[in-house]
Amino acid sequence: MIHPGELVQLVSPKGKRYLTTVDPERDFHTHDGRLSLEELCQKDFGETVSTHLGREYTIFKPTLYDLLKKIERRTQIIYPKDIGYILIKLGIRPGSTVLEAGSGSGSLTMALAWYVGTEGRVHSFEKRAEFYELCAKNLTRIGLSGQVVQYCQDIEGGFGITDMDAAFIDVRTPWDYLDQLAEAVRNGSPVGFLLPTTNQVSALLNGLGSAPFSDVEVLEILVRHYKPVSDRLRPDDRMVAHTGYLVFARCQK
Amino acid sequence: MIHPGELVQLVSPKGKRYLTTVDPERDFHTHDGRLSLEELCQKDFGETVSTHLGREYTIFKPTLYDLLKKIERRTQIIYPKDIGYILIKLGIRPGSTVLEAGSGSGSLTMALAWYVGTEGRVHSFEKRAEFYELCAKNLTRIGLSGQVVQYCQDIEGGFGITDMDAAFIDVRTPWDYLDQLAEAVRNGSPVGFLLPTTNQVSALLNGLGSAPFSDVEVLEILVRHYKPVSDRLRPDDRMVAHTGYLVFARCQK
Amino acid sequence: MIHPGELVQLVSPKGKRYLTTVDPERDFHTHDGRLSLEELCQKDFGETVSTHLGREYTIFKPTLYDLLKKIERRTQIIYPKDIGYILIKLGIRPGSTVLEAGSGSGSLTMALAWYVGTEGRVHSFEKRAEFYELCAKNLTRIGLSGQVVQYCQDIEGGFGITDMDAAFIDVRTPWDYLDQLAEAVRNGSPVGFLLPTTNQVSALLNGLGSAPFSDVEVLEILVRHYKPVSDRLRPDDRMVAHTGYLVFARCQK
């Protein structure tokens, strides 16, 4: 049975997705009519509920992917294709302590919090109050704020924390903070960066060359979707061609 | 300080990588000469040790990526680029119980075990004894066998387990096991498949159409590496162009 | 000086492109106001003309690329990225005689006619009168109809021509016409096919296996555009992910 207060994903007959927290005293409004959230509490995941216009909506427990697709955003977010790879390259695991800068809308923050679990901790830095609050709101909504320590501060003066297991830096000029970064992580730790332009990648590579980092790797990830039709299988006509370049290195003090 | 029994990654001056378990009573042989593992126990991660020929090797704590690159393999393995996406799409998290078939060399098994943590459980099925044992060996080496229940059995008669949070199927004819799969997972659960050919994708899409699954997605992931040179930034000349197509769906009984 | 009757490309200050035939007695209407085509006749290519609202439009002589982008279309057209490769694989050159089926809107017809020149000939088949006429109209507009013989007929009964140097087949079920194709081309000639789905590629490969063809190749071509900004160089956010699969073979009777 689905519980009041639980976060659920509702999928319309046409595949449109909604994310909502079950509040038995409220209705949920869709393009296909009204859904009673009270009725939802008598259902299990995988079952359907009807709108007052008789359209069947399927109820799913949201995966991390579903959550990432639906966070409220006011910045360019980091995509699942990149997040998955980042997790593995940084060696994130239940219990890890991870540094993040900047939080942005919180998509990577959410994923890091998800995987470090209740034993781990994400330290997330964001200079702009607007995004700091948006990130906090998104984390609270999905119940992950307990795993995250948020900081609304500039990182030029350093992070004020040490011994991080790993770090990910998503700011415009990461080469300005490499010494601060090296201080914050354990020796040997993996660190990652996301940069939209080739000029930034060049500048970062240049910076890493004279900072305590080694083992540098640059890459990009492309996802190509197909129309899921058995007898007319073909790629979608268009795809996302670029989100950003990923750079990874190891701290070597 | 690095402990005896710990798994470490050693990186040569030319970037060659080795994975080894620290046994203070043994030496480690590289292309650059012999390393004393006893000496290693007086070092920390991020530091270097010298071979008897004077070459400096850096010691890193292996991330999941490093481990996946170095597992002993006798099958086509699942790549980090695919694994990262699979984790997010399947909603794997600390505490999840996940079904996997077949284990193969155990690369995905390892990643699932890594992320479900000590509270979670991976149930991994493999029909061929040879791969069942290889997977066991790889899991033991990296200390993750406690999170995995391995089964050396054919899945045609079903899995004999239920209420799995998610499942990933990497067998040649997954369309033959869709009913068994639906029995094993909770209603609404995400499931995934990896298939090398377009013909298999078509056959699976056809099978999913008449089985208790919905919300089907087909995609492929490409990783493109760049030469990490600041003033001559460019992609590598060649890349891995194909590992397999990923298919995701939701069980809807 | 630009001549009356000449086809010109006009590029707006924002990069919007127009193709028009210079008729000194008419005006040309743009989003930025009216252009006098009479005034255009006192200009050379590379120069600009002003609309009555004072916006500067640059006049270029259209390249084949410009023409292909602007043909009137009522079908999926073949893209420049694919056409360029087709030309080279088929060995098209000034003087070649080439078979094409079906004409569609005429984008490939136009490119073939362009390259075979006045000494060559394109024989283009199209079963639907609507597209036959559209193709004729597009060829006439750009002055290439002299190099093309158009046929409005079904190809099941054969092409009724022989000794073609090369052939390109863009129909839904090309495997139904392989014998007819083999009759129409010289022995050893290169032939090509465009197919949107993997199922069609499989069916064609199957058909080629029992028809007089060898040396089969399957591929797809992707073009990725970049934002042309010197200090913020990066790929466009989105790209065309699929037009079709290209299949090439040699006739071997």
Added chain:
Amino acid sequence: MIHPGELVQLVSPKGKRYLTTVDPERDFHTHDGRLSLEELCQKDFGETVSTHLGREYTIFKPTLYDLLKKIERRTQIIYPKDIGYILIKLGIRPGSTVLEAGSGSGSLTMALAWYVGTEGRVHSFEKRAEFYELCAKNLTRIGLSGQVVQYCQDIEGGFGITDMDAAFIDVRTPWDYLDQLAEAVRNGSPVGFLLPTTNQVSALLNGLGSAPFSDVEVLEILVRHYKPVSDRLRPDDRMVAHTGYLVFARCQK
């Protein structure tokens, strides 16, 4: 019948390709034994000849693609995937006069000469005598030297020719020659560049910004081959991931 002096492509039972000029007085040596070129003169394209060990080789008339694959090279050559697109963007056609710098091994020179035909002309500049001669040798071998005027000279002092219909520049620092280039082509003409690194693309974009050029486009082309197997259709495991970035512009004096 195949003529003495004709250039032919021979394809082995395993798909290995050879390019040779038919000299009836010589034998041709393959991995499968000796072929009599005299016997070849009694055959037609599409037919086979036997080596003295009884292996059947098929005889094809080489397409431009076949020739490009087999030219003698001592430089990075321009690939068919890029050449096809260059031709269309530059508006090359029978009768065009085109400027090229530098010639390199002559792969693009060959393709330009092929398409401008006997009425057109390619002016190709190469500063290094070694490549100038290699290009000449490659052009002579395939019978296209009549359409090409070669220059062994530095281009810093200008090209010494004017009114070119189009130009393609494949040198390390093209931004150093933009004024010379603008003098050599007609106003409004399309020009193209090939550059391996993102730093060079940035430098060129910067240069074009203050030179008489407009309508700038940057792109790259990727070709992905598939295993041509009907019931196990899938991409090749590896692919060429990068040859170079293409930059196109229009001269606007």
